Amino acid sequence: AQVNENVNGIRDLLSMTLTSIARDGVTLFGLLGVMIYQDPVLSLSSLVIGPPLIYTVVYLMRRVRRITRESVQINSRLIGAMQEATQGIAIVKAFTMEDELSRRIGQLANSAEHRGNKIARVSERLSPISDMLAGLAVTGVIAYSGYRALVLGQPPGAVFSFITALMLAYDPARRLARMQVGMERALVNARMIYEILDLEPQQGDAPEAAEANFTTGEVRFNNVSFRYVEEAPVLQDLSFVAAAGKMTAIVGASGAGKTTLVALLQRFYDVEAGTIEIDGQDISKITKQSLRSSIAYVSQQPYLFEGTIRDNIRYGRLSATDAEIEQAARLAQADGFIRQQPLGYDTPVGENGASLSGGQRQRVSIARAIVRQAPILLLDEATSALDNEAEAKVQEALTHVMEGRTTIVIAHRLSTVVNADHIIVLEQGHLVEQGTHASLMADPHSVYSRFHRVQGRKGLGLVDDGAPIQTPAPGPTQPIETQGIAGSAR
Template identity: 70%
Template sequence: MRRVIGENGREFMSHYALAAFFMVVIAATTSFSAWIMQSIVDDVFVRQRWDLLGWICGAVLLSFMLRGFATYGQNVLLAKVGNNIVARYQRRLFDHLMQLDMGYFSGAHSGQLAAQIAQNVTGIRDLLNMTVTAAARDFISLIGLIAVMVYMDPVLSLAAFLIGPPLIFSVNYLMRRLRTVTRESVEINSRLLGAMQEAVQGIAVVKAFTMEKVLAQKMAGLIDYAENRSNKIARVSERLGPITEFLAGAAIAAVLAYAGWRASTAAEPPGSVFAFITALLLAYDPARRLARVQVNIERALVNARMIYEILDTQPKQRDNAGAKPIRVTDGGVEFDKVRFSYKENVPVLRGVSFRAAAGKTTAIVGPSGAGKSTLFALLQRFYDPDSGVIRIDGQDIAGVTKQSLRQSIAYVSQHPYLFEGTIRDNIRYGRPDATDAEIEAAARLANAEEFILQQPQGYDTLIGENGVTLSGGQRQRISIARAIVRNAPILLLDEATSALDNESEAKVQQALDRVMDKRTTLVIAHRLSTVVNADHIVVLEDGLLVEEGTHEDLVRQDGLYARFYRMQTEKAHSLLEGGEQNSDETIPTEER
């Protein structure tokens, strides 16, 4: 709570002070309603001072009007401050997530993370609002009403105070029980929302493999568990209700019994007793809310703690002290004895060394799991190598800023990711300051303009989640246009054509040829058309560089590359003999 108040209290002090003033007005008018009961009963009805009736009625009307305006002001101010706090923490969380390293996201479920943030970010708002409301409205109202009770009858007040100790004990017991079950509920609900998001995103696979019933059963189990957790929270938190009602009822009954006995034995005007009972009844609501406030705050604290767990996660990979922006002139890339493992004692790269010449194309081939994609991840500093050095134009990339490094690299993946928005927006992500003319020029170079202009709004057409309205080849060409508009000296192509049909591949390959011209290009590929034309070929197997050279050199060496080449050639010949026209087949998965 100190941290939440320390981070937000000063900025919103004036707002909370004004809200507190409105709450004091509410508390004062509530206490006034009880205090004036004595004058109404004794002066008007017992002593029949009818001349005071108008003044009393006017005072009551003014009191309720003041309370109405104060309630409005309090609610609007707290809502405004609360919404501002939620927005601030959402921005802060997103900015922080963007700074975290890839290792954090590889161990986190994106759907669960998003759901957890959505559920928990309101906890900080509720924590502040409940604290201010409890202190300024309920506590002051209770103190004011207690003062009226003591003023009217000190002896009767003692009976009302007897409910305090058992109520405090009950609150502390429930608070401890609620802390654990609330965290469990947040976690299971985040898993539930994450699983729903996953099923929706993979709906094509779900339907293709008739997984509807299997997933429905899985979801039913999660939903049942979430329901049970929510029911347990309700049972635990609402136990305070019957305890509070019983204690309050016992206190009020005792007061009424004592007041009735005293009225029957002493000829006193009943005004003070009526005023006391009114104050007691009015005090019940703020007392009940104060009794619950610690329980509610504990629930909000669970949410706030889970938000701070994310905010307190430190990036494992930072820019080194004194890191400077990289200066790329030619764009030559060198891997020097690079070793890396995602998990301890499970090496992925085992001392890989090679050079990718500036302005030339270097193809990287090898079976699945050889470490090809890991080379790209290390070059972009998504991870740091366990040992060895990666250099660009002789500069160790560990000593430059990550932002400048990545701005010098354009990346096209096998499965391009498009963001919700327009086609123009997705191309502009390559370089935010690109003009519309540059975006359209990049689209033409990527062979994308033809299908873009056929869209309902052309470049301003909304493409839906991950470009769901576009074909695979169209998404890939937009991804290539994004790489073109970046205008980076180094280009990384991660099997950019492997998932496309022949016609789409031809158009994409033509676009890639334009992009690769005069750029340092590293290509992960298994199709002959890309590999054969490369200036240099690097062959990996089990994290080791086993061969390198030109296509002709490697075929003559009769090693792993030559075996891949023969397999594709034999496959192409058999397909041609069978009437097929595709001479560029994919290496079978088990040999890739």
């Protein structure tokens, strides 16, 4: 919203500048030449109004500069609030938030109106001031001309052409003064958009960064530590190896640092201490472009862009053919529902895939990762939005896709990682256990076993505190078969 406001301001700046220079600037300088040619003394005397006019313009520019910045920020918040309310209309209605959101948006609209009116009041102060100064100048010129005609005996006709040029020069001079105040508003927008454009990326490439040259795709975390804020470490001295061509699962309670681990691997953030290596290459010393082009990523919150289903899958690899896109969709169990759409693969998905269900968006996202054909595959709870039947199909498809690729899976449901080659268990940013499903389950007191028992009893994802959930004893409302099922799950 702020960028949109700023771009409109820059557009106005270019429009005003070109119009004023081409029309008013040329006219004003031409008429000033006529005035100086006719009477240099009167020309200098008429320019006495210049200093107070310039002072007024500078003063108003300072006021406009401050108010315009406030106006852009408030208008951006207003547009953002309206977009947020529109996108979340289902939640608004479900929680009967209409009145509260109406009140908030109304307050923002009133603030935007107040700032807009204030800008208009400040900007329009220039007109009466410039009119008054111009009137004084014209009056002075006529009075002096009359004095010369009556006292000095100079004919008055000689000054008529000068007064005509002076009167004609007033309008372009007034418009140029107004343009200067209006230009200051546009310059504020230009400054604000360059404040955004000039932001330095936090994860910039190293000065001598090389292109990635991955062969097997082995990922190694060496004593990695990271925190978003100083007081709350997320990962502490984390070390493990995701073997090349194997599936490594990362499990742990919410807040253990699983998703942060994936973000660090893609260099969305830089590590605080330690190193992350792929095939022995420190990822902080290779270009982000080459690093990320070697990684296919499926997030737990699938994001689709405006365009067709085919376009969204092709974003994984722009050179992919239609046949490769359709093959990726079949592997992701998406081909069936895509062909049921009105235009098949050429069906528009709407803003953020609004025309598709959550599960359908996730399968398109998985197809996008498949078509990328990258040596490293990151799955951040990739099947979280799927029902059991669709999840089983996608898991089967992913089994084929993961062959020969280094795969790192973030999982909450342990059923998705039973067949992993290696399982990493995190707890409060520390690696507490690692091994295969069988070796971790062999210890009934392990954290992994505790997670497995909790999920076996309730069929839920990991609980935040990891504490076992007590199963109530069977009673009149709980048939004995339920206890048997829970026992078998354990």
